[in-house]
Amino acid sequence: MSRNKVIFEINRNLWQLVKLKFSWLDIPHSCPLLVQFLEKYKPLVTSKAVEWSCPPNGWYKCNTDRAYKSSTCQSSSAFCINNSEGNLVHSWASIIPEASCIVVEARAILEGVEYCVANHLLPLIVET
Template identity: 40%
Template sequence: MLRRASTYKPRLYYCIVRWKAPEEGMTKCNTDGASQGNLGSSAYGFYLRNSHGDLIYAVAENLGIRTNVEAELRAILEAIKYCVAKKVEKLIVELDSLLMVKIIKEV
């Protein structure tokens, strides 16, 4: 096992990720939350863009000491609260957290 570990070469996978504008009449919201350590200094942010890629709104906020899950959830919650308050009806929400996607799909 030691010999195998010393000769191990990790495989590197990559893909190009590009932001894609929503269809005409739609608004796209991208969210993110992060924590420095997993209970640590945390923040969230989200932004909205129209079908031309124009920035409609963006915000980021420090959350203090939280987990990464709390930061991700707060980003989604604040984005939805903003969109409801501004009556954004045709909305696409993009997340970078597979865990959050699974949680939302189960609800």
């Protein structure tokens, strides 16, 4: 394989890799321009502040969440209960092997609601 062919293949593979990672960008084809483009690239990052608020007077709030770790194929789910003053009443978490995110989230909601009903922590708002 000639030197030019090797350089062409490297440029093409590098362009394809960058195009795969940043498909929404107009990526230049030549290697020097590609490197220059990537050096100047600054990703647009947006964020939205979300504030937790206490439930109305006399109510309880159950917040649920879940997580998944692909390297271990384990999921975890959790919930916490707060009163109308924002004080933590109860929290719970568990590890669930090999379950989808929707199943894990549903389990956290179910466990939270069951706990609140069993302990007369009603009326209840559920946030997920």
